[in-house]
Amino acid sequence: xxxxxxxxxxxxxxxxxxxxxxxxxxxxxxxxxxxxxxxxxxxxxxxxxxxxxxxxxxxxxxxxxxxxxxxxxxxxxxxxxxxxxxxxxxxxxxxxxxxxxxxxxxxxxxxxxxxxxxxxxxxxxxxxxxxxxxxxxxxxxxxxxxxxxxxxxxxxxxxxxxxxxxxxxxxxxxxxxxxxxxxxxxxxxxxxxxxxxxxxxxxxxxxxxxxxxxxx
Numbered sequence: 001x002x003x004x005x006x007x008x009x010x011x012x013x014x015x016x017x018x019x020x021x022x023x024x025x026x027x028x029x030x031x032x033x034x035x036x037x038x039x040x041x042x043x044x045x046x047x048x049x050x051x052x053x054x055x056x057x058x059x060x061x062x063x064x065x066x067x068x069x070x071x072x073x074x075x076x077x078x079x080x081x082x083x084x085x086x087x088x089x090x091x092x093x094x095x096x097x098x099x100x101x102x103x104x105x106x107x108x109x110x111x112x113x114x115x116x117x118x119x120x121x122x123x124x125x126x127x128x129x130x131x132x133x134x135x136x137x138x139x140x141x142x143x144x145x146x147x148x149x150x151x152x153x154x155x156x157x158x159x160x161x162x163x164x165x166x167x168x169x170x171x172x173x174x175x176x177x178x179x180x181x182x183x184x185x186x187x188x189x190x191x192x193x194x195x196x197x198x199x200x201x202x203x204x205x206x207x208x209x210x211x212x213x214x215x216x
Contacts (some may be wrong), residue, residue, distance in 0.1 A: 011117035018042075018133065018141040019115035023077075025103035026085045030075065032139060039072035039166075040135040041158060044118040044128035048080045048088035052152045056130070057089075058098045059155040070162050071137070074102035078128055079113060082106040120146070132158060134165070171216055184213040 012019055022031040032040075043060070045053040060074055067074055078085075082104075089100040105112055107128070113119050118128035130147035142165055147153050164175040173185040189210040190196045196209040204212035 012115075012133070012141050012144065014141055014144065016141060017139055018135045019112075021112045021115060023105045023107065023112055024082055025075070025105050026082055026089065027103035030103055030105070032135070035073055035075075035135070036139060037137050039070065039137060039162060040075060041067065041072060041132065041162075042075045042077065042116070042135065043130075043132040043153075044077045044113060044116070045130060046128060046149055047078055048084045049091070052150070053078075054088075054092060054096075056152050056155070057100055058092060058096055059153075060102070061092075061098050061100045063155050063159060064101060066159055067162070070159070070166065072162055075105065076102065077105040077107050077112060077118070079107050079110055081108060134158070134162060136165075136169075167216070173214075173216075176213075184215050187212040187214055 018032060020032050022029065041060075043056075045056060047053065057076065060076070064074060076085075080088075085104040085106065089104070093099050107113050110119060110128075113128045116131065116133060118131045120129045129149060130151075130153055132143075132145045132147075132153060133141060134143040136142050143161060145153070145158075160178075160180060163181055164179055167181070167185065168174060171185065173187060175185055176183075179185070184205060187204055189212075190199050199209050199212060200206065202212075204214050206212050
């Protein structure tokens, strides 16, 4: 039966528990609960042994230690067998000199892909699109980004985004466009008339009552 918008599984939603999973990977079985206490970047790619995906996996692999320094683990996925995954990462190491040292989910049943909305019928019914999900240490989905099949992701942006979210969580602030560690952060705007008046004298980098920055 063809799926209609009303019967198609719903996409996961931000700030709600990420869909649970238990799957076979190139490093053995992995479940969402295995990552409790850590941030997780779960990302899908259309297929092994494809050029755009290869560039993305090399970028994730080259930045693996930067993610780990942020208490963050990486977990890839495609609708290929674990044997195809193993052959592909061995090829990447042999041909490009890049060692992929994070697990890749075998999702031949498409269970994880469907749970996370990685299958987009407008793009493909049989391949996962370039979807990226950032899950926090409590198992809550905090960010998700979809890219077209034809264009690779910026791994640098995912490092930056995790740094920004961790800063927001720790200091109860927001971050401006393209923010990087060491730059000024945005102070939440006041929510009452009295607080707005007080904001003018609180010593922040003030542009207007609703727009203030500070250094951490």
